[in-house]
Amino acid sequence: MTAATDAPQIDARRSGRWLYIASVVLLCAWVLVPLYFLFINTLSSPETVNSFPKGFVPEFDFGSLRFFAGFQGMIDALYNSVLVAVLTMIMSILIGAPAGYALSRFDFRGKELFRMLILLTRAFPLPLLALPLAVLFIRVGLDDTVFGLALVHTTLAIPFAVLITFSLFSGIPIELEEAAWTLGCTRLGAFTKVVLPLILPGITASAIFAFVISWNEVFAAAVLTIENRTLPAFLLQSLAESPLHLKFAGGFILVVPALIFIFAVRKYLFAMWGIANR
Amino acid sequence: MNARLLPYVLILPVTVFLCIFFLYPFVLVAQQAFGSDTGWSLDNFRDVVSHWKFSISLWNTLLLAAVVVPVQLALSLLMATMVSKMKRGRDLVLYVWTIPLGISDLAAGIIWLAIFEQSGFLNSMMHGLGFIDAPMNFISYQNMTMVFIAIALAEIWRATAIMLVILVAGIGLIPKEYYEAAEVFGASPWKRFLKITLPLLRPSLQTALVLRVILAFEVFAVVAALGGTLFPVLMGETYSYQFDLSNSGAAAAIALIILAISIASTLVILRALRVPKGATI
């Protein structure tokens, strides 16, 4: 190749590279800038939030957040949200993980049918379940309870819990368990001594995922609770009448744990979805 | 314990749970929707469909899905291929791009409200640049296009991440040798994308699209936060039947309609992107 044809090629490659970097930066900005705006609004006084035009740096005034904390019922809603999410997290792992283990370790009749049932749940708009359950819960006394809502959220989270734990267990060679059996462990002993320590980080990640699913869910929460609203349900309910600074502070409180949790599970996100595709 | 029984014992909790909280409620929904004082009937459906808001909310929901999903598909494919080539900073960029995954639709609506409301950042910016003197009211009856754009942007912003994660995971499963082989045979990057990435990514595309389209028909809180009652959608109608009108029969009927649309589109996607037997990686 001669120098004459080299130069334009290098030029093209260099400008391609710049284009590439520019688009990556642009796409990052596309995600981050709206979040930044929410951040500004949250950390501004209520007056600033409602004024025009707005500055593009936060004034670090906690007026909006204080207003949020003082708003009638808000702290209760926040507490309910945490409670429902924690319950969902615990239930979905306790119920889902054994099934994930069974799928990864055994060949049994009906396995495909069971997988179908799990996958089927993802092809349905699950929050709609809340409608009939609202009626059912009144009958059994679970209406307007944190536990009742956690049950519905667990239904949302279970398919993920099963598929994620399935992929995690599949990553642990069965021979490790077998070796433990030959060294004097029972099935349960081998599980707690060998499998559990290996799998704990992954289990934590999928528990966090379940937490986020519950934390963010609006529709079922709004349908199933009246007095014991979760934060999203409470915000939704008061959208029409609540002032802007309350909405923004509420939105901020909703976003923060999600940000932290996605950061915590980032390593597992892709592994979890890789196998969930199958 | 008997090793043959053990797997059944292990899947029992999930099965029971899903039967009670997944299969049974769908029977109940159907009962509510088709039930009336006089036994089985289509009254609920007739009521719901004949209401003037129904066709608008159906149209809005479908239009929103039709605009949002293709954009998200293109965007997530672009992001996924960009990430797959990245060497430095990959983890950071991926984290930033997947942040919206953890953000609820309600929060996303509120975030974009901060931009589009009358004293919001879009107006402030245009004012700062001298385009306008007084803030414009983007979210109002007079400006339905703007309402639609705001909602669509919020949806695209929020829910592209879920597709991105699925596609990145899917691309990770494609062996690098295929690309190297294609490169040896002289395929350009664009050709490699068309002839290798896309076909081998079909299972992931399937999952991503099914999940995303179903979520698109469930759109609700974004719309409620941004547009209030300006932009009726199906899920919002269900909600208002249930709450404002206390008509659970009608709510169930709309729920079944959403369900039917979801299943139909799932089937279409599965069929359109089906992977021939034996042609998997």
Add this chain to the structure above:
Amino acid sequence: MAEIQIKNVAKTFGAYQALHDINLTIADQEFMVLLGASGCGKTTLLRIIAGLETATTGEVWIGGRRVDHLAPKDRGIAMVFQNYAVFPHLTVFENIGFGLRMAKMPNAEVTRRVERVASLMHIEQLLKRYSGELSGGQRQRVAVARALAMEPDVILMDEPLSNLDALLRLEMRAELKGVLAESKTTAIYVTHDQVEAMSLADRISVMHQGKIVQAASPIEVYRNPAAHFVASFIGNPPMNFLRAEPAGSGKWKVAGETVDGPVSAATPLQLAIRPEDMRLADDGLKARVKLVEPLGAHLLVTCDVDGTMIRAVLDSDLTVKVGDVLTLAPQPDRVRWFDPQSTLAVA
């Protein structure tokens, strides 16, 4: 006392029959080697004895006790896995001591035993490491040490030295044999390395396509293979086979020559002779030399005998060229006969 008896054991995976009606008794303190080509069912048989797989039919007895329905931990066995199965979340020390801890042994005893087997396996300097920080061969030695530390009645080893370099393997082999003899352990040892099998075994069981074709002492297996497969599998270079036509009353025609053979058979047989059991003579098979391979200690010659290729190991002093015609005589007491139909040896 741990005699192992395998009675009529068969195993099917779906439609595939991995083991056919296996019958085998391994005496107390015996060192039994399972030898066979890849995929013949060695691991499967070992796993059935260990209780990791259930036989489709048949019984397993260990030390006079029927163990079919016992969990692995209750069978008094220890096992070395083909792919090591060293626990990644534990140090080498804790890996080796895992079974001892399960048995609630006091700390001092655990340490003593771990250190003993570790030095035996030359891994005492690795005790603090995790399995991710070990090479394949080191991991394999941890797996062996972990089984030895249990001081079990029966030890099952699935190709435990396959990943070591030749020198280390030779050394480990000797150590292993010494330790197991000293501790009076019954051992089953899977390998497809026949030299290893010959050197370690009290008895060798040769497996082929899910069956045990012969179980006998190494020298017996070598000298008197019970079937064509054993004859061709054991020995390097392998045994030579020549077609023999019956010529009546114990006489057989082989490549134009008449040879004494079995009296009983009347259908064509195969004459088998090891390459080192051929001598140059005045009277014998006419062999045209096709290839000469000087191997130092001796000369390996490949020749054409009436259309069949055979090999002979000859004295390295001889000068043999390609194209020469040699006269090779099989040593009469080393000649064996096989029936091509049943593939079994004929007396």
